[in-house]
Amino acid sequence: MDTILRVRDIKKSFDGTGVLSGVSLDIREGEVVVIIGPSGCGKSTLLRCINGLEQIDSGEIWLRDELISGRKKDMHLIRQRIGMVFQSYDLFPHMNVMDNLLLGPVKALKKPKEEVEAEAVAMLRRVGLEGRGQALPRTLSGGQKQRVALVRAMLMHPELLLLDEITAALDPEMVSEVLNVVIDLAGDGMTMAIVTHEMRFAEAVADRVLFLEQGSVVEQGTPEQFFHDPQTDRAKQFLQSFTYTSKRERS
Numbered sequence: 001m002d003t004i005l006r007v008r009d010i011k012k013s014f015d016g017t018g019v020l021s022g023v024s025l026d027i028r029e030g031e032v033v034v035i036i037g038p039s040g041c042g043k044s045t046l047l048r049c050i051n052g053l054e055q056i057d058s059g060e061i062w063l064r065d066e067l068i069s070g071r072k073k074d075m076h077l078i079r080q081r082i083g084m085v086f087q088s089y090d091l092f093p094h095m096n097v098m099d100n101l102l103l104g105p106v107k108a109l110k111k112p113k114e115e116v117e118a119e120a121v122a123m124l125r126r127v128g129l130e131g132r133g134q135a136l137p138r139t140l141s142g143g144q145k146q147r148v149a150l151v152r153a154m155l156m157h158p159e160l161l162l163l164d165e166i167t168a169a170l171d172p173e174m175v176s177e178v179l180n181v182v183i184d185l186a187g188d189g190m191t192m193a194i195v196t197h198e199m200r201f202a203e204a205v206a207d208r209v210l211f212l213e214q215g216s217v218v219e220q221g222t223p224e225q226f227f228h229d230p231q232t233d234r235a236k237q238f239l240q241s242f243t244y245t246s247k248r249e250r251s
């Protein structure tokens with residue numbers, strides 16, 4: 001399998017405070033890497049460095065055989081190849097769903113509108129939003145908006161998709177409808193780096209789990225290893241924080 005992304009010893013500080021202190025990571029074609037770790041450990045910063053929203057201080061980032069870090073120009077061309085979806089669905093509020101979806105592929109990639117439209121219709125159907133193309137974003141639920149955001153990213157046919165806590169702002173009942181779409185994409189072979197606090201989803205979707213703490217990769221492994229036999233005390237503690245002890249058990 002080809003390696004899609006190579007991250008080599010990247011470092012990043014904000015105002016003299018180290019946030020990423022030498023992170024390395026390879027992602028192969030079709031692989032799903034889930035990045036987890038405590039709040040503030042640098043997960044979002046890592047994703048933002050990968051798609052050039054933040055400049056790294058040192059190290060290298062390669063997309064296939066192209067060095068993409070340290071570039072000043074043409075970063076928009078790289079971003080067309082690396083999709084990203086955030087916690088907040090950044091759909092244009094004054095444009096309906098279909099116009100939001102067509103924008104990137106038609107304006108930026110210059111693809112024929114009819115072709116993209118047909119693909120968008122099929123993808124909306126696939127994520128359970130058949131016939132919602134004319135809807136304005138504000139008439140959709142958070143879960144529906146996030147599914148539109150995923151479709152919009154996929155219509156660009158990215159080589160790599162970065163997802164940063166895409167369900168963090170959603171009501172619990174909408175979380176699974178969005179995460180099932182992601183699992184579906186993974187099944188189709190989409191290469192992804194996913195930051196999530198949803199541990200059961202992480203275990204279901206990951207080929208590999210990366211545990212980040214204070215800007216370093218502390219542990220990585222298969223989901224089976226990581227969730228059921230974590231090696232480091234830090235990972236054990238972190239996973240413990242997702243379990244609850246009942247009043248009865250504690251007394």
Ligand SMILES: Nc1ncnc2c1ncn2[C@@H]1O[C@H](COP(=O)(O)OP(=O)(O)OP(=O)(O)O)[C@@H](O)[C@H]1O
Binds near residue numbers: 037039045
């Ligand atoms: N633009 C910025 N300017 C200054 N500091 C920043 C900036 N972006 C992030 N940081 C700091 O870098 C650290 C890592 O932030 P980051 O958002 O990457 O963490 P995270 O792991 O995604 O956390 P969370 O799980 O809460 O989303 C934090 O201490 C944060 O305050």
Ligand SMILES: [Mg+2]
Binds near residue numbers: 044165
């Ligand atoms: Mg974050």
